[in-house]
Amino acid sequence: MEYHAGAYDVIVVGAGHAGCEAALAASRMGCKTLIITLTLDSIAMMPCNPSIGGTGKGHLVREIDALGGEMGLNIDKAFIQSRMLNTAKGPAVHSLRAQADKSKYHIEMKKTIENQPKLDLVQGEVIDIIVKNQQARGVKTRTGSIYEGNAIILATGVYLKSKIFMGEVNYESGPNGLFPANYLSNRLRELGCNLRRFKTGTPARIHRDSIDFSKMSIQPGDTEIVPFSFMNDEINIEQQPCWLTRTTPETLRIINENLKRSSFYRGDMEGVGPRYCPSIEDKIVRFQDKPTHQLFIEPEGLNTKEMYLQGMSTSLPVEVQVEMIRSVIGLEKAEIMRPAYAIEYDCIDPTQLKLSLEMKHINNFFSAGQFNGTSGYEEAAAQGLIAGINAVLKIRREEPLILDRSEAYIGVIIDDLVTKGTNEPYRMMTSRAEYRLVLRQDNADLRLTEKGYKVGLVTEERYKRFSGKKDKIALEMERLKKTNVTPKEVNNILEEIGSSLIKTGVSLYELLKRPEVSYKEIKRLKKNEVNYEDIDKEVEEQCEIVIKYEGYIDKQLKQIDQFKKLEGKKIPEGINYLEIQGLRLEARQKLNSIRPLSVGQASRISGVSPADISVLLVYLEQKRRQKVGEKN
Amino acid sequence: MFIDDTIAAIATAAGEAGIGIVRISGSKAIEIIDDIFRANNNKKIYEDQRKLTYGYIFDFDNNEKIDEVLAVYMKAPHTYTKEDIVEINCHGGMIPVKRILQLVLRKGARLAEPGEFTKRAFLNGRIDLAQAEAVMDLISAKTEKGFEVAFDQLEGSLSKRVEEMRKEVLELLAHIEVSIDFSEEDVDEVTLDYLLEKSIKLEKSMTKLLSTSDTGKILREGLSTVIVGKPNVGKSSLLNSLLREARAIVTEVPGTTRDVIEEQLNIQGIPIKLIDTAGIRETEDIVEKIGVGKSKELFNKADLVIFMLDASRELTNEDLQIIEMIKDKKIIVLINKTDLPNKLDIAKICHLIGERSIIKTSLKEEVGLDELENVLVNMVYKGEVKSNSNLMIANVRHKDALERALNSLKEGIEAIRRQMPMDFIEVDYKNVWDYLGEITGDTVGEDLIDHIFANFCIGK
Structure with missing residues (x-):
């Protein structure tokens, strides 16, 4: 039983964080778009931790925002606590994190999608991808609806053949008691997708009223709230605190005694889990001499009493979970509302994808998010956005938007996935970015707004605002360089802050270079030509960072120059690596399967040595000359 | 790059x-x-x-x-x-x-790199396709050789030292990264004092290593190798063959090499100081006696002894005396003049000196030199011979990388002293790690992330 249900430019399968960004991007760029999801009640659902952002992840949200994505705007509507992490460290690793009201996050995103012109939202389970002549043409749902599409984006999250584990118990299920998608995997395998099993887990939720907060330390939000989105100036809300507590030696005993009953140690699971997100039993086994572990208790929202137990993900049986949780300080009487579980699911080997997130072997077929082997809402959203943009560009027959490692964390994730693959659910960390000093969260707008504007996703309003900021920064930099101060004007201030005195006049620029001098001091200098109230905080921030860390930033810019030169050496699509004399066999095979776009990308493939790259360079030059020769 | x-x-x-x-x-x-x-x-x-x-x-x-x-x-x-x-x-x-x-x-x-000037000539459009193909062969051939050598070198003591240093840098890097990426987690934040203390230690050992390569024995003098044997066994010929030019006087009259001749040469990247001794033998000749005394003194300082025997003559007392003098040293036994009828009891030699490398040569016919070079190089890379200064290889590329690593470390220390934020300091340490990696042939990547997860308890 089949029927024709509609025709679209872009069809997005899944409405999680990747799917929502993909669908919004495609429709905002003018394509008629359909988004299909198992249930409309789980749009942009946060089935694990109730927060957006954090180290590395906060950078991603800022980048998504700068390109014209939705995540930053949505969390700004739905957060209940905001903190800038790592403020004691350098500006490159300051990371914004917000606790979300999960239900509000879902509702706000659903509203945005419902109100988006050119975007249709339907409930359904996709069981087939229609492919003709190696090109994706549409999808079919379990109820027989056939939707035609010029591009398909898979964002199936953890739903493919998902299975839940709690001790000896396991059953087929999606997260949070939702249905799994059991049909699509086989079809994808038929289509040549190389699927594998990954796993992840989530801790229990407990009832707020059963917690003794007096035994815990409170973790309030920042007094000054920094919004995620460039479009928001100031947000004032009453923030909710989180709480910090610890496990006890008793917890350790309970886990050790019941270890055999954990699904993971029973050997029931085949999936590979992330190392950065180990279960509590895993932590205890690996770090036996650590007597206690810290736990954060975080609210799941304003209209619920469910509290999230950050740090206690587990696959132990529910009865053991109860005992274990009650051994934690302040949780002696805790009542579990949702038990912790581990979940296993099918995902693709991302080396089957191009940097545009299109599958190498099927045209117009894109994928994003956890299906690509990542973990985390932000990582998913970032890919969703790029897949959405590139699906549209593909239909328009334009060049894809590919951000490189020196331009964005988004570029780092995608390059890592596509070039190196991943053996565990991939999480963003700032240490994965080689050019971290340049890829700051404070300059995401400056790095990416232009690109978002060029593809047509950034609105005129945002672009105007952005240009304004850019001009103001340039003006202020100029002023700092040109404005000189005399010893008489500044020495008393310098003395006060323990900075060495000046003997002759210096520019404000020179002064700001000193680690101990900040804008606060600059502002104390009476300079008539400027009214400091007119200078935005963001402008000050940019100038100060750029001036203060100039030496290091320059070092990194030089590295980027070198990097760009190799990235700029493009490899023609049809190249036959197997015939290149001088390449080692392993390198030939690896290059042949990854099919890098540039020599730079080739050099990052594991198993390809610098010598192989030399050989490749020479080969490419030979080919180029032959071509030139033929033309003449 | x-x-x-x-x-x-x-x-x-x-x-x-x-x-x-x-x-x-x-x-x-x-x-x-x-x-x-x-x-x-x-x-x-x-x-x-x-x-x-x-x-x-x-x-x-x-x-x-x-x-x-x-x-x-x-x-x-x-x-x-x-x-x-x-x-x-x-x-x-x-x-x-x-x-x-x-x-x-x-x-x-x-x-x-090998062939790189030519490669550039090609890439910049200076030479043509046919020439370029030759370059390609050159690059791949050299590379294979390079791999072999690099592999062997892993067992060498320089690599070991560098590996140790890298481990220390990796540990510091992991500490820095954990305190950045997992600042909310239950791990001890690395302090600047700790970093500084570790870094200064590292700087010292790096400076020490570098100074041995700079002024130290191997680079300045090479691996000290003494050629010994009775007169007219072909010591000077060996020296000359290795140098491929006549520097010492080679004659048929015993005892013409009256003093010790030192020559620097480079065998497959290893600097070697070759010392040709005066023939050791009881004699009334005072000049020769000085030579002999000097010979004995030289053995004690040598890293390696090449003991030459004459295949055309029977084992003499002189040979036995020499064996007595050198038996505790690292020895390569060279049986020369194999072009002449053999009169030498090789089994007896084996019995006298035990398990050693024995190479048969005919310097006159240019036979066996390659084997000698290979044995020599292998002994160095396998760590069988060690210089008295305790450092194996001072190849310029390694020294260059070590110097850059040390400079970056110094910049890192300076950054710590200036109380720069962790993420800036990290840039210098990553450079140190990368440069040291150039010596051992490894680069950063998943190593760091593996180290973080193996050593710090983090996660939700």
């Missing part, structure tokens, strides 16, 4: 020669030569393109005059590589060229 930096190498063949040439190619060539060369006519070298200019190479950092040279500047694009090229003609022999090359590398050039 491949095309845009400035490269340098010794352009003349290794070994003794009248002159040696150091060639620099790339955009920084002029800057580098300007930094180290002073012309006698006080002109800047780039004022006189394509003219040999007489002057001196100076190491201004250490206020040292290195060598008297003729230098020439050739402006791009009309050069071999189509880039700016500078050539420095200095005195021959290993020491001046090597020191100049080191200086050039310190000033910012990178040591050229």
Whole structure:
């Protein structure tokens, strides 16, 4: 039983964080778009931790925002606590994190999608991808609806053949008691997708009223709230605190005694889990001499009493979970509302994808998010956005938007996935970015707004605002360089802050270079030509960072120059690596399967040595000359 | 990384020669030569393109005059590589060229890979396709050799030392990264004091390692190798064959080599100091006696002894005396003159000296030299012979990488002292790790992330 249900430019399968960004991007760029999801009640659902952002992840949200994505705007509507992490460290690793009201996050995103012109939202389970002549043409749902599409984006999250584990118990299920998608995997395998099993887990939720907060330390939000989105100036809300507590030696005993009953140690699971997100039993086994572990208790929202137990993900049986949780300080009487579980699911080997997130072997077929082997809402959203943009560009027959490692964390994730693959659910960390000093969260707008504007996703309003900021920064930099101060004007201030005195006049620029001098001091200098109230905080921030860390930033810019030169050496699509004399066999095979776009990308493939790259360079030059020769 | 930096190498063949040439190619060539060369006519070298200019190479950092040279500047694009090229003609022999090359590398050039000048010539459009294919063979051939050597070297003591250092850097890096990426987690934040303390220690051991390679035994004198054997067994011939030129006098009259001859040579990248002794033998000749005394003294200091025997003569008392003197040393036994009828009881020798490398040669017929070179190189890479200064290889590439690592470490220490934020300090440490990795052939990547997860308890 089949029927024709509609025709679209872009069809997005899944409405999680990747799917929502993909669908919004495609429709905002003018394509008629359909988004299909198992249930409309789980749009942009946060089935694990109730927060957006954090180290590395906060950078991603800022980048998504700068390109014209939705995540930053949505969390700004739905957060209940905001903190800038790592403020004691350098500006490159300051990371914004917000606790979300999960239900509000879902509702706000659903509203945005419902109100988006050119975007249709339907409930359904996709069981087939229609492919003709190696090109994706549409999808079919379990109820027989056939939707035609010029591009398909898979964002199936953890739903493919998902299975839940709690001790000896396991059953087929999606997260949070939702249905799994059991049909699509086989079809994808038929289509040549190389699927594998990954796993992840989530801790229990407990009832707020059963917690003794007096035994815990409170973790309030920042007094000054920094919004995620460039479009928001100031947000004032009453923030909710989180709480910090610890496990006890008793917890350790309970886990050790019941270890055999954990699904993971029973050997029931085949999936590979992330190392950065180990279960509590895993932590205890690996770090036996650590007597206690810290736990954060975080609210799941304003209209619920469910509290999230950050740090206690587990696959132990529910009865053991109860005992274990009650051994934690302040949780002696805790009542579990949702038990912790581990979940296993099918995902693709991302080396089957191009940097545009299109599958190498099927045209117009894109994928994003956890299906690509990542973990985390932000990582998913970032890919969703790029897949959405590139699906549209593909239909328009334009060049894809590919951000490189020196331009964005988004570029780092995608390059890592596509070039190196991943053996565990991939999480963003700032240490994965080689050019971290340049890829700051404070300059995401400056790095990416232009690109978002060029593809047509950034609105005129945002672009105007952005240009304004850019001009103001340039003006202020100029002023700092040109404005000189005399010893008489500044020495008393310098003395006060323990900075060495000046003997002759210096520019404000020179002064700001000193680690101990900040804008606060600059502002104390009476300079008539400027009214400091007119200078935005963001402008000050940019100038100060750029001036203060100039030496290091320059070092990194030089590295980027070198990097760009190799990235700029493009490899023609049809190249036959197997015939290149001088390449080692392993390198030939690896290059042949990854099919890098540039020599730079080739050099990052594991198993390809610098010598192989030399050989490749020479080969490419030979080919180029032959071509030139033929033309003449 | 491949095309845009400035490269340098010794352009003349290794070994003794009248002159040696150091060639620099790339955009920084002029800057580098300007930094180290002073012309006698006080002109800047780039004022006189394509003219040999007489002057001196100076190491201004250490206020040292290195060598008297003729230098020439050739402006791009009309050069071999189509880039700016500078050539420095200095005195021959290993020491001046090597020191100049080191200086050039310190000033910012990178040591050229095998065939790289030619590769650039091709990539920049200087040579044609047929020539380029030859280059390709060259690159791949050299690389394979390079891999073998690199692999063997892993067992060498330099690699071990560098590995140890890298481990320390990795640990510091992991500490820094964890405190950045997992600042909310239950791990002890690394303190600047801790970093500083560790770094200063590391700086010391790195400086020490570097100083041994700079002034130390191996680089300056090579692996000290003594050639010993009774008169007329072919010691000088061996020396000459290895040097491929007649420096010592070779005659048929026993005892003509009256003093000790020292020669520097380079076998497959390993600097070797070859010492030819006067024949050891009871004699009334006073001059020879000094020679003999010196011979004995030399054994004690030698890293390796090449003991030569004459296949055409029976084992003599002299041979036995020599065996007695050297039996505790690392020995390669060379049985020479195998072109003549054999009269030597090889089984007896084996019995006397135990398990040793025995190589049969005929220097006259040029047989067995390759084997000798290979055995020698293998002994070095497998760590069987160790220099008294405890450092194995001082190849210029390693030294160059070590110097860059040390510089980055110093910048890191400076950054800590200036209380720069962790993420800035990290940049320097990553450089230290990368540069050390160039020596062992590893690079950063998943290693760091593996280390973080293996050693810190983090996660939700």
